Amino acid sequence: MAVSEQTQMAVLGGLSIAPMTGYALREQIREALGHFWSESFGQIYPALSLLEQGGLIERQAALRAGSSTFTITPAGSIRLRELLAEAPQTAQPRNGLLLRLFFGRQLGADTCRRLVLDARARAEAELAEMQRIRTELPAEVAETAPDAPYILLTVLAGEHSARASIAWADEALQLLDNLSATPSSAPTRIEESR
Amino acid sequence: MAVSEQTQMAVLGGLSIAPMTGYALREQIREALGHFWSESFGQIYPALSLLEQGGLIERQAALRAGSSTFTITPAGSIRLRELLAEAPQTAQPRNGLLLRLFFGRQLGADTCRRLVLDARARAEAELAEMQRIRTELPAEVAETAPDAPYILLTVLAGEHSARASIAWADEALQLLDNLSATPSSAPTRIEESR
C-alpha cells in the first residue's frame, strides 16, 4: 500500500520509454514531465519495490555496485495501459495567487500589482522554456520518435497556458492601474474582452 | 499546530468580508473561491479554534443553539494582511491529463482524443460559469462593492485559462487527427502557431 496509482503510472510510464535506475527515473520525470508532474524519492523507491513484487517490472544488477536497472515487463505494459485509461483524477485547485488577489483590497492595489507582475514574469519564462523544448523535440527523442507527437501535445498545453497567463496579467495590471487612479468612488467600467 | 497558514489565510479572509459560522464559511469558500481554492470541515474547524485562541477572531453565540458566529478582530485583520503579503507558495503541479497524453502512444490516438474532448467540454463549462459570474458580480457584492474589482481579477483569470484550454484542445484534436491519418510513418509537420 501507500503507493498511489498515480505514482505507479508515472513510474511504469517512464520505464516504458527506457529501462533505468530509480535515480535516473526521478531525473527524467523532472526534466521531461517537470512542468506538469513531479515525484520524489520517497514515492519512487517504494513504488519500484511494489511494482517489482507484482511482476510489473524487473530489476537487473547494474554495472555500479548496489544499483539496479529496472525494466518494464509485458504484464507491466498491460498494467500501464490500464492505469492510463482510468479517468484523470483532478485534485481540487489551490491557487495562492488568486486567493491573495480575491482579498486584494486588504493588500492594496500596489502589492497586488507586484504579485501580478511576478506571475507575468514566471509565465514569460515558462513560455520561453516551452518554445525551447519544442524546437529541440525532434532531436531529443530521435530514438523514441513515435512518442514525439504526444509529447508535443503537452508542450503545446504549456504554451497556451503561459500565453493565457501573460494576457491575463496585462489585463489585470490595467485594471489595477485604473483602481489606483480612481481611489475609491466610481468602480471602473469593464469592456468586453475579445 | 496542524493548521496551515494557507487555511488560516482563507478563513481570516472569509471572515474579513462578513462574520459567519464555520458551516457558512465553507459554503462561501465553495461558492466564491471554488474555482481556485477549497477547504474542508476538517481544516476549517481546527483553524477557527486556533485563530480564536490567538485572539484573531471572536466567537459569538448565534441564535441557533450550539452554533456560533465568528468575527475577525483588529489583530486578525493585521494578521490577514501579513499572511496575504507572504509570497504565494506554489504546490508542484500534477496534471493527470497531461501525464496521460505524454504516454499517449501506449493509449492510442482515439483514447487520447476522447480525453482531450472531455477536457474541452469541462473548459467550455468553466468559461460559461465565469461569464455568468462576471455579469452577476455587480449585483452580488452590492454591499461589499470595494472588493468587486479584486474579485473580478480572479474571474478574468478563470476566463483566460478556460479559453486557453479550449484553444489548446482544438489544436490537439487536429494533431491527433493527422496522427490517425498517417498511421506510423512520416511524423506530421507542425507549423508555427501565431
Add this chain to the structure above:
DNA sequence: ATGGGCATGTAAGTAGTTACATGATTTA
C-alpha cells in the same frame, strides 16, 4: 414525527515531501 438542511467537531486514512543515513563512483 420525520426527513433534510444547518452546524460542530474528531478520528482515521491518504498522499506526498523533506531530511536523513549510507555508500559507490567519477572528476577535479
Add this chain to the structure above:
DNA sequence: TAAATCATGTAACTACTTACATGCCCAT
C-alpha cells in the same frame, strides 16, 4: 584525496480528505 554526483532507502512530518458521531431546527 576531496568534493561532487550517482544511487538506495526509510522515518518523520505535513497537509489534507473522508467518514463518522452528534445534535438542532424547520418544513411537510
